[in-house]
Amino acid sequence: MNLFNLRIMNTVQNQIIRNLLVGIGALLLAIGCSNDSTDSVRPFASKVSLTLSRYYNAQGTTTLPVWESSSQAGVYVPGSSVASYASPILPGSQTSLFLFSFEGPRQEVSTIVGFWPADAPVFCENGRLQTTIPTLQDGTVSPCLIGKSTGRLDSYEGCEMTLSQIFCVMYISVKKGDYAVREVTVKANGGEAIAGELSVGIDDWAASASEQTITVTLPELLDCSQEAQIIPVMIAPVTLNKGYTATLTDTDGNSFAVSTNDPVELTAGGKYDTDEAASSYATELIFCGDNMIYMINADLADATGYKDAVTWSWDATTAATTLGLAASRCNHLDDCKPVNNGKQILATSSYHWCVLLDVETQQILFHTTSSSNAHSAEILPDDRIVVACSEGTGSTNNVLQLYNIASPNVIVDQVPLTSAHGVVWNEANQRLYAIGEQSLQVYSLKNWDTATPSLELEKTIQTPQNGLHDMTLVNSNTLCIAGKRAYLYDIGADRFTEMTLFSSSTSIKSLNYNDETGELWYTDATHPEGSQSWSTQTIRYATDMNASSETRTIKVPDLDMYKVRVLNW
Structure with missing residues (x-):
């Protein structure tokens, strides 16, 4: 078709539309004038x-x-x-x-x-x-x-x-894992109706629903083994004053949930993204080394590698600007402790810094570059953080440092502890426990409701071995202490019990023990792997603290690894 014919067609088409609109207007005028009565x-x-x-x-x-x-x-x-x-x-x-x-x-x-x-x-x-x-x-x-x-x-x-x-879409996030989801049920914690008959006021556009539960049954199983998934739910545009609970069921009939108790406003035409739901039957680990922190689903990893099991990662060099350090100094990560129900991570580095990291956004909520040879940290009540600073010759080595989260780099208090390596807060007895060299020290929180809080040493306990590297809280009465060999410490009885699985270990860098199941996840650099004398490239798992060897291993061949932590047993 040539350009002349195309122009003729466009002109004719536009004329038809104009004639149609004029005809509509004439029709409206004719109808509007046909009867002046407002009632007929x-x-x-x-x-x-x-x-x-x-x-x-x-x-x-x-x-x-x-x-x-x-x-x-x-x-x-x-x-x-x-x-x-x-x-x-x-x-x-x-x-x-x-x-x-x-x-x-x-x-x-x-x-x-x-x-x-x-x-x-x-x-x-x-x-x-x-x-x-x-x-x-x-x-x-x-x-x-x-x-x-x-x-x-x-x-x-x-x-x-x-x-x-007219409605909102709730996207339920499901974490990568060795499972498949077949169903999810959503309820409002406050009993609000979220589905069924939706009634909307024409004047104020306010909405109300009639039913309290939504069940999504997927036509095909949602396979989560390769990547994280989402499940969309059409939901009423209402306010959930006490949040919601979404309960998922996997193909084995196991249930797990994602929820919040905070108010949630669901808007018409909008969307709401939940936190990630992860099966409680899947073991999730966090480990660190060099400039990286990784989360993995342990069920998807094996003795040959971990890459296919990664569910989350963080590169510390992305924090260089915030920390005011060269990217090369955003390295030597030595702890990656999950806090606040796994929503945040306290990361420390032997290159003298510590950060509190939000997992979902990867935003740095707190940082300090004044913690020399930082080896571990802990969240304390009232938004405070304590950092264990290990060996060195500076004034900020061999100490525990106290910070307010709202005031990065400002040391509120500092107490001596030679070769400080681990800190654990025990909510049950309101005491802070710290290890260094061959001592376990117990602190109370002094003047905590003032602007000048401090740590007050109450007790020093000699441990069976020196060279302590790690300490974790097993339960409200038990600590797990490791380095040269490993021990359970009974707080009430003031007694150490050796874990004979580690009787030949001289450099356990991290040890996590579940007293309900007997499981252990740990890193042991007794025989170093990687480029450092203190590093390992193997995550180890055992089911008996008195066994003769581990049950399984996960290789991390590309990292000078230090510690592993358990996010979910």
Whole structure:
């Protein structure tokens, strides 16, 4: 087709549209003038311009629909419980003009409600809009776009409105792991209704629902072994004053949950992302070395490597600007302790720094570069942190340092501890325990509700061996202490019990013990691996603290590793 013919066709097409609009205007004027009575029922037509909005889809992204020639939209006018339907005059775009036909009295200024798609279960009566959010869902997201506009329906100018999604989409995040999910149930902790019959006030657009539970049964099992997944849930746009609980069920019938007790506002057309849910039947580990921290699902790792099991990682060189250090000094990580229910990590480095890291955002919430040869840290009550600073010749070596999280780099208090290597807070007896060289020291918190808090030494206990490297809290009455050999310390009885599995170990860098199951995860540099005399490249697992050898290993061949921690047994 040549350019001349194309121009003729465009001109003709535009003329047809203009003639159609003029015809619509004439029709409106003719109908509007045919009867001046405001009470008599008569047919009339209305021009309405409708714009479709983006809505969140099942993939966690957005979909922008356009008007198709085969599609229709619906409109409710005041006083009518029956919708009128029309097809787009200008299909193929996000916005189109529609011509709706009605029967009723002459229209004054009023509010009308439009919706798409035309087969959506939308009803309008007595000033309220009614639709349905299924209580039984399958993980798909169906659009239900609704809008309103106020004006004279029978005027030549007509009216226009934007149609937006009426409900919210909750995306339940499921962490990578050796499991598959088949079902999830969502409830509001405060008992609010979140699905069923959704009623929306046309004047204030306030919404209320009728049912308290949504169950999503997936048509295909959600395999989480290769990557993290999301499960979309269509949910009412209401406020959950006490948060929610989403309970997931895997293919073995095991249940695990993600929840919050904080208020959650679910907005119409918006989305809400949950924290990551992880099966409590999967073991999650955190380990560190060089400039890296990794989280892995231990069930997905094996003796040959860990890469396929990684669920999260952090590169310390990304903190160089915050710390004010060269990237080469954002290295030598020696601890990566999960705190605050695993939502944060206290990371320390032998290159004299410590950070409190938010897992989800990877934002640094606290930092200090004044902690010489930092080897471990701990969260204390009232948003304070204590850092164990090990050997060296400076004034900030061989000490425990106290900080306020809100004041980076400001040392609030400092107490001596030779070769400080580990710190643990015991909430049950409100005491801080710290190890260094061949001593276990017990501290109380002094003047804690003032601007000058301090650590007060109450007791020093000699340990069976020197060269201590690590200490963890087993339960409220038991500490696990390791370095040269390993011991359980009974706080009440003031007694050490040797763990004979480690009777030949001289350099245990980390040891985590579960007294309920007998499991142990640890790193042992008695026979160093990697480029350092203190490093290892093997994470070890055992099921008996008095066994003769470990049960399994996970190789980390690309890292001079120091410590491993258990996020979830």
